Amino acid sequence: MDLQFLRPLFDGDGDVASVHLDTSRGTADSDKQIELRWRAARSALAEQGADADALAALDGVVGGARDVPGPQGEALFASGGRVLAVHTMSEPPSGDTAVNLPVADPLPLALDRDHQLAHVVVAVDREGADVDAYPAAAAAPSFQRTFNGSTLHITRVRAGAVSHAAYHRRSVNLWSENTEQVAEDVREAAAEVEAAVILIAGDPKAIGLLRDHLTARPPRGRTVYVEGGRTDQSAIDVLRASVDEAMHEAMIESHRAVLDELEATLAGGHGLQGLAPVMEALSQGRVETLLLAADRADDPELVGSRRDPMAVVSDATALGDDATTFTAPASALLLRSAVHGNAKFTELLPGTRCADGVAAMLRY
Template sequence: MRLDWIRPLTEADGPFATVVMDATHDTADATEQYRLRWRDLRERLAEGGADEATLGVLDDAVEGGNAPDGTAGRILVARPDGLLVDRHVEVPPERGTAAWGTVPDLLPVLGAVGEEVLTVVVAIDNTGAEIRDVDGSLETVSSDAAGPVHKAHTAGPGEGSGDARVEETWKRNAQAVAERVDKLVRGGNAGLLVVAGEAPARARLRDELASGSAEIMAEIENTGGTAPEQVDDTVRAAADDVREQRREAAVASYATASGRADGLAVTGLESVVAATRAHAVETLVVDPSAVPGTEVWLASEPTEIAVQRGELDQLGLEPRGSAPATDVLVRAAAAVDAAVVLTAAGDDVSLTDGVGAVLRFPLGPAS
């Protein structure tokens, strides 16, 4: 999981209030239920030491934000001087969380926010296609061919050649759509291409696509004429499949690296903290079910961290407090453009202290 979107949190000083809440609006009393959920989370923050200025920032965000339709979750991160993160997600959390601390409470945030899968959606038929780009914009594409697009219902003299002209028109339309789709996939760095339409039309498009687009193509079994915005549930399911494939691949990569003797994988809190301090972490691996409540010490920069306060003193760094190890490590990973992967039940991987890392380079004894 890439962490670009939480980069602002690495550049700000705490304390922070972090809220992950159910923002579902699908019943007549949804607004009142939303307010009640927020009131409960607000009380937790106040009990944890949150100041009135920060609570006021969150009050304004909750009361003034546009409510999504249907089920949704919402993530808020705030300081006394303003809101740093305000993001809706498709799936509400099983339970809301609210925390006040030196660094944001990032583990439940990562659990709530799935990795972004940039997606191009195509609804294709014999005449062309409607395409939704990764940025949500819609366009209609077809070839300039003016030939017929419907075959004759009954056979007769010359009908064979007419059918051939129809099939040539279909092919040209598919070629035009494929050319545009390939451009959007490359330009938008898409990780998923979802294609809806009748099976023959989908097959013609698949045959015309560049290999990079065909490899990420997922097909929806339905008849033609379905617009991109009408297949969103299936698109979300396909994106979930891509996320899981990426997660499994990242865990497998760590497992492979940890089995080698080249020093490009470490596990255990002390080793991962040392690698973080050295800017060596490429992928941080976390087992949410096995993370201890240990806190680590931090100085002014996100990667200036240590298990023991004395380590910072020895490095000439001024300790600024301590915070839960996982939150500190995730924040530091975002600061150095590292990825984070959360393990799941059934993964064949073992992590000491619930954390591990794939490294950009091996660490020497003095690191």
């Protein structure tokens, strides 16, 4: 995963307030619950010495995506009275966090973004389809196409009578024409967002016709057939749940591929594990991909530098006469160094055994 979306968080010189909140919207009192969570986070930041202007700036933007129902989270960052970034997260963080540090602490946000893949959702029936394409980490689609085709004689009648044969053929032809256009929409949508996965649900007959058209000219990405549709709210709810499940499985598969690559690079001498060697490689700009475990409960404090944002050391004396050094949690400094070194990021999935929960694949 590209980390450059985090760069604005690491370009300043002052302390940064970093907040990750559960902003799920699924109950009548969601707004009140979010308000209470923010109030607790704000109090914690104030106790840590957060700048009053930064807190006031966050007051004006906190609250999550109000038009996105269901589970979600929000990551917010502010410094010196200025909001640095606000990001909607696809899932709530494992727990609300609010820290004021010399550097931004965006690990929960990075993990959430790392779990997301560009994808296309297709709900198809006998009259057409809804095609929505989502870039990675987008709460709303960047491509939307609703196609209802020609509804003339679209409903088939009971088979049997010879006099109905032409009527039936007309109906089948319209289904085929509609799904041919839907297939073209799917190809366009998948290309626009560089989709990793295409998820298709709906009427079995229409799905079969769409499958035939897509097989003839496959779109970008892997096609997965899921439950649900667009006929009513119940079908839409089933579609969302099955899409979430399928995307989680796709994420796991994607991560396993990266971890297989890590295993090969470690065996071939082009990978590292453990804090000390990874810190050194990041400081030298040799890291192609940084890998971190999500559980950083035992994260040590390391030393960073405002003068050299790629430097990460365990002892300030290693940076000589640098008067801009400061301490911060390892994960925050490792991510900062990775951003400035143009390294990518991937989570070390639970159960992956790696020294200190840290690894790196090297450029050279």
